[in-house]
Amino acid sequence: MRWEEFLKKVVNLPVVETEFLLAGVTDQRPLKVQISRWHKSGNLVQLKRGFYLLAEPYRRREVYDFYLASVLVKPSYISFEKALEYYGLIPEAVAAYTSVTTKRPCRFTRDKWIFDYRHIKNDFFWGYNSVTLNKQTAFIACPEKALLDLCYFKGREISAKYLRGLRLQNVGKIDSGRLFEFAEKFNRPGIIKAARLIREYIDSYKEEEQVL
Numbered sequence: 767m768r769w770e771e772f773l774k775k776v777v778n779l780p781v782v783e784t785e786f787l788l789a790g791v792t793d794q795r796p797l798k799v800q801i802s803r804w805h806k807s808g809n810l811v812q813l814k815r816g817f818y819l820l821a822e823p824y825r826r827r828e829v830y831d832f833y834l835a836s837v838l839v840k841p842s843y844i845s846f847e848k849a850l851e852y853y854g855l856i857p858e859a860v861a862a863y864t865s866v867t868t869k870r871p872c873r874f875t876r877d878k879w880i881f882d883y884r885h886i887k888n889d890f891f892w893g894y895n896s897v898t899l900n901k902q903t904a905f906i907a908c909p910e911k912a913l914l915d916l917c918y919f920k921g922r923e924i925s926a927k928y929l930r931g932l933r934l935q936n937v938g939k940i941d942s943g944r945l946f947e948f949a950e951k952f953n954r955p956g957i958i959k960a961a962r963l964i965r966e967y968i969d970s971y972k973e974e975e976q977v978l
Contacts, residue, residue, distance in 0.1 A: 780829040780902050782818040832904035835863040839883050842867035843894035843905035849912035854936045910945040917960035924960045929967045937968045
């Protein structure tokens with residue numbers, strides 16, 4: 767396959783997946799060799815094995831960072847501080863896109879992107895929504911689940927001091943009822959305790975706002 771023919775086939779794709787391209791191809795070796803050559807020549811940017819972006823001069827569509835995070839490891843959804851940043855619950859920008867997955871933990875770095883994946887049990891893989899930008903769909907924890915995922919992975923480190931250090935803001939976006947519903951679904955005393963600490967923080971934050 768010539769580069770022009772390949773480009774016509776993939777130019778509208780945000781991410782080039784070799785599994786998609788090779789589906790139904792009897793002899794896959796020639797195309798694999800070509801893809802390797804295009805990568806070495808700089809026409810393709812490798813994100814991980816089997817996943818590529820077109821190099822800037824050829825890229826017609828900008829890729830959505832959240833989409834990349836969701837597509838590089840499936841199933842996965844963005845959580846932790848990156849989700850809190852997305853909802854405006856913390857003031858700082860977060861460099862790493864940290865997601866949870868039922869697969870093995872891993873990390874991918876490429877140019878400006880850092881994608882971290884933490885393993886979570888199947889029983890705890892819930893509490894997320896889909897978001898779409900430029901026809902690219904990603905998955906992200908709802909605010910309450912992002913907080914509880916953080917508590918689950920931090921374990922005993924969760925305290926009122928830790929929550930203050932997060933500098934949670936816009937706490938009206940956090941639904942206390944859903945927070946406790948999700949905490950009970952974890953069925954872990956430590957998570958329920960963390961939910962109580964979060965509610966206390968929210969109540970204190972709202973009281974301070976009223977004084978101001």
